[in-house]
Amino acid sequence: MSDLLLGRGQIVYKSRHALTYLFNIFTFVGTNPLGGQSYVYYSLYYLYSLLVNFVCCIFCPISFHIGYIKLLKVLNTNELLSAIQNAIQVSGIPIKIIVIAWYMKRLQSVCEILDKLDENYKRAEDLNSIRRCVRSCCKIIAAFCVPYYSFELSTIAFGVYQNRAPLTIWLSYLDATRTSWEYWTHVGWDVFIMLFLLAHQLGSDTYPPVFISVIRLHMQLLVERVKRLGTNKALCREKRYAELLVCINTYGQILSIANIVAPVISITLFTQFATTATTVLNWFGNMKFPDNIIPMAFFSCQIMQILPCCYYASQLIADCEQLPYAIFHSDWLEEDRRYRKTVLFFLQHTQTPIRFSCLKLFGVTLATSISVS
Template sequence: MRRLRTIFPAMYTRSADIPARSRDATLYLLRCIFLMGVRKPPARFFLAYLAWSFALNLCSTFYQPIGFLTGYISHLSEFSPGEFLTSLQVAFNAWSCSTKVLIVWVLVKRFDEANTILDEMDKRLTKASERLQVHRAVSNSNRIFFFFMTVYMVYATNTFLSAIAIGRPPYQNYYPYLDWRSSYWHLGLQAGLEYFAMAGACFQDVCVDCYPVNFILVLRAHMSIFADRLRHLGTDPMENQEQRYEKLVQCIQDHKVILRFVDCLRPVISGTIFVQFLVVGLVLGFTLINIVLFANLGSAIAALSFMAAVLLETTPFCILCNYLTEDCHNLANALFQSHWIDGEMRYKKTLMYFLQNLQQPITFMAMNVFPISVGTNISVTKFSFSVFTLVKQMNIAEKLSKSEEDE
């Protein structure tokens, strides 16, 4: 445990005496985004970074969706129903993952801008209790990141091992000059290439799915601290009217910094969550069909881990969005509960204007189409049961099983 604390110190809550570093909530996330090959190459390892970026993104971002589609066209008749659904459920998710990676690639600088804004928020933390609250958010954020990584990688490894056990590649993608049926050498090479591509895709998926959770967790900690700051406005008997007004103005500036942080991340979140909302119901539907009707024990375990990974792509952040709306209401209540009754007219007018702004909740939209919330997540997830019901009613599963027996 002590060695783990030395290697990953940001996973553990620091002492309240240590200055807060909110940017550490995304410490391991941004390191992994760097390993995705979407950052500016460092001068010292310029060629090595370019080579790694080319290899990973060629296999995982660009070729893997093409490989799925080409494999269906070339060898569709050779798939068993379970193998086809296993491949299809991953194919849709791979296409969405590639799209999300490209969105993050284009807007990756916004993560650095968001961390710079977090540094501004940290300068306002003067109490030990405030620093401790941010330290807890930082450690929880990094633990969640590693939890995401574990779930995603368990799926990739389970699928690989269960496929190797039955002597087939995991997804039967198309690779030129490779025929896995011809020899064990070709089988091992194709399985290895598919595992590398899928592990790389899972690695990328962790980064593009977990970043909203990492950033919003630490934002909620700052909003909780900000609510306490608002609640104590005007309670110091030693302050004169001018000092009280200056503190109110400073709180207005703090709120502007919070809104600037949200606006910085909004385009990235809007694009990646929209893409995931489009495919999550369909992917979960294919996974349910595979588990219930076709999967053996090994593939069922792999499918269940895949389902957990798909649910992690939207559910935690949607829950946080609901909490964020509640946090905004708490800010307005905290300001109203402050000691403003005996304030001067200028103070009251400014406070009322500020109160109106605080009553507007912080919300995220998926490309201005879907509000990102638990309700929307439930709605798109329910579509998976519609897919499952449609397949059952049309007897597609029985037809696929019968055609496989005829062959």
């Protein structure tokens, strides 16, 4: 698995490899069973999935909210604000889980489209671009792991250091302040649920930049291919026209990937934008070191959840805007009437770049991310 991240062990990479780590995360959290397995595997996996997602979707949102309500008179202002923002964040996770699980088969179908797109590229330069994209997508997921699980480590360590439960959650029949075994049971439960909650967050927050990066890759490859249209005069007119049709078909396949990913991004990213606003709560307090460690780790996670997706979406718009220029400046003036009419058709349908939005309320762009954060 580390070969994809380090770029070792393979000479030729496929675009679908950029999604390998992502689908492995979805498998870990119980929303993506591996194909071609036995009946026993599926039985055990669905039992595992039911347990994990029941805890993450139903039990955790309830226990987080009950926790700070029951301890309302005990917690100080900073602890209460932290508990409230954690509870609101956890309440948004079930929406993301349900949406991603609902669209999982459609997300998996992207791999088949990517295989068809890869068949068009045999040049060393194009294969190197695919290789760089695969490594970049794997690095995105690895980079997300650092602040996410740093937040878990800092939360657990700081809670144990202060001799209190790391998370302000409710557990029936357990009181962390009563006995030693109850306290450590509470700590162990906090570690367990944070592992899976952050894994869910990792999957739901990394799939937008990863998928958009793959779309950007093939848009850039298409632009370079369009620039070469008509330049090879050794080919007959029919073959040059066939190459133009292949480029149009490639553009349609790229649009189909965007149409598959767009509704998932629309709902999950809107949920993230809505819950991110609660992060500001902790920054109004007069917090000093070391009390500000956890809010700083939490804030860095919030930035990671929306900024990369918005950045890559803005870059995709810029890449799409290069395609009409590439079509116009390709060598089509000396071609026959059929070729020129097809070029005009292609040029007309590429005027609108690929854009993503959050429930059609606002666009997913870098400017939107900066205005919120």
